[in-house]
Amino acid sequence: MCRSEVSEALLAAIDYANELQPEHDNRDPYFWSHSARYAARKALAKASDRNADWRLVAGVPNSGIHLCLNDLHVVRVLRSVWNTTPSPGRNKARRDAWQQHRQLQFSFKDGNREFPPTDLILDWTTDDLDNLVMHLGMPQGVWEHGSNPILAWRVPLPSADSLEELSFEGGEDTDVPVSLRIDEAEMEAAEAV
Numbered sequence: 001m002c003r004s005e006v007s008e009a010l011l012a013a014i015d016y017a018n019e020l021q022p023e024h025d026n027r028d029p030y031f032w033s034h035s036a037r038y039a040a041r042k043a044l045a046k047a048s049d050r051n052a053d054w055r056l057v058a059g060v061p062n063s064g065i066h067l068c069l070n071d072l073h074v075v076r077v078l079r080s081v082w083n084t085t086p087s088p089g090r091n092k093a094r095r096d097a098w099q100q101h102r103q104l105q106f107s108f109k110d111g112n113r114e115f116p117p118t119d120l121i122l123d124w125t126t127d128d129l130d131n132l133v134m135h136l137g138m139p140q141g142v143w144e145h146g147s148n149p150i151l152a153w154r155v156p157l158p159s160a161d162s163l164e165e166l167s168f169e170g171g172e173d174t175d176v177p178v179s180l181r182i183d184e185a186e187m188e189a190a191e192a193v
Contacts, residue, residue: 005051006067006077007159009043010036010124010132018130033079038063040077072117075136080125085137085149098139098150122157132159 016039021027041056041063048056048067057066057074065077076097078086088094097119124134137154 003157005044005047006122007132007134007157009040009047010077010134011159012043013037013040014126014130014132024130034063037065037079041065073120074117075120075122077122077124080123080133080135081145083125083133085121085123085135085139085151085154087143087145087147087149088139089145095142098142100138100140134159
């Protein structure tokens with residue numbers, strides 16, 4: 001998937017929305033969210049022009065972000081609600097997507113395997129320090145606002161490619177966390193790729 005492009009666009013969008021409303025406690029959450037979505041969509045439109053594996057779906061109202069992967073799967077990029085996947089609301093297109101209605105229309109064959117088109121949701125939010133938090137999930141039904149989501153699965157996505165904060169807990173006989181150290185030359189080589 002185009003995770004790095006999405007995370008870069010969202011990180012830039014968070015910065016953009018924060019610049020418009022720098023006082024965290026006095027932000028209008030609706031204006032902040034729309035500002036971030038608008039900036040992310042603009043960034044993804046530029047990135048989409050350079051990529052053949054995915055494209056930004058045109059004509060989605062309210063600066064909505066829908067990504068089409070390999071002309072088969074649709075990923076809706078939405079702001080999380082209460083740190084989880086948002087409900088479809090009353091929108092008929094969303095309700096159909098959350099119920100995976102496109103699966104009934106056709107499927108894609110690759111050798112002996114058959115892949116139905118899926119409607120996925122990449123929901124994102126920020127933590128207390130404005131760090132990006134993303135999850136990718138596949139809805140399997142419609143749920144009401146405020147109730148538990150009906151998902152086949154939902155997995156966290158790393159929001160940065162950096163390995164600096166990666167650490168592993170030591171064995172049972174020690175309580176010292178072990179951090180991964182990477183030589184600067186290795187980091188420069190990895191970034192050049």
